[in-house]
Amino acid sequence: MTTATVSQGNARGLPPALRTAQTAMQLCEVHEMLRRLSAHGLGIFMPHMHDERTGEFQSLPDHVTQVESGLEVSFQPTKEIATQPARFLPVAWVWRDGMSMPASVCEMVQDEGAPDDAQPLVKHKMATRN
Numbered sequence: 001m002t003t004a005t006v007s008q009g010n011a012r013g014l015p016p017a018l019r020t021a022q023t024a025m026q027l028c029e030v031h032e033m034l035r036r037l038s039a040h041g042l043g044i045f046m047p048h049m050h051d052e053r054t055g056e057f058q059s060l061p062d063h064v065t066q067v068e069s070g071l072e073v074s075f076q077p078t079k080e081i082a083t084q085p086a087r088f089l090p091v092a093w094v095w096r097d098g099m100s101m102p103a104s105v106c107e108m109v110q111d112e113g114a115p116d117d118a119q120p121l122v123k124h125k126m127a128t129r130n
Contacts, residue, residue: 017059021046045092047103049075060103062096069107070127081105089122 011022024030025044034044047060060066065081067074067088081088081102090102107125 014057015059018046018048018057045094045104047092047094065102066092066104067107068104069125072127 011019014022030044037043047066049058049060049064049066050056051058060075063078064075065078067076067081068091078101087107088102088105089108090105092102092104093100094103095101108122109125110122
């Protein structure tokens with residue numbers, strides 16, 4: 001299944017900005033950007049969230065960050081996330097106000113078992129099981 005076959009049929013009903021993103025994935029210049037990003041272990045991300053009642057796609061507002069914690073995704077105010085850089089690892093970025101800004105982060109925990117003289121290992125925060 002290619003991006004073209006998925007995007008063309010499934011973009012109906014998306015907000016205009018997200019339809020633009022889906023259409024852009026058909027462009028040769030975007031494929032070239034993706035090829036260049038891939039050389040650095042990066043990809044392309046369509047910043048979005050969903051309406052809590054209907055599940056409809058929505059553009060991710062500038063003041064909201066997607067947060068993955070304990071294998072669950074939530075959407076939190078960017079101001080709150082930005083004040084805790086040691087707790088959250090950026091995993092997706094957008095260009096806002098002339099600079100790169102995190103749009104999605106993973107909540108991290110430090111591995112308590114790391115030796116004192118070594119830099120502590122950082123791991124993704126996992127769900128607690130009962």
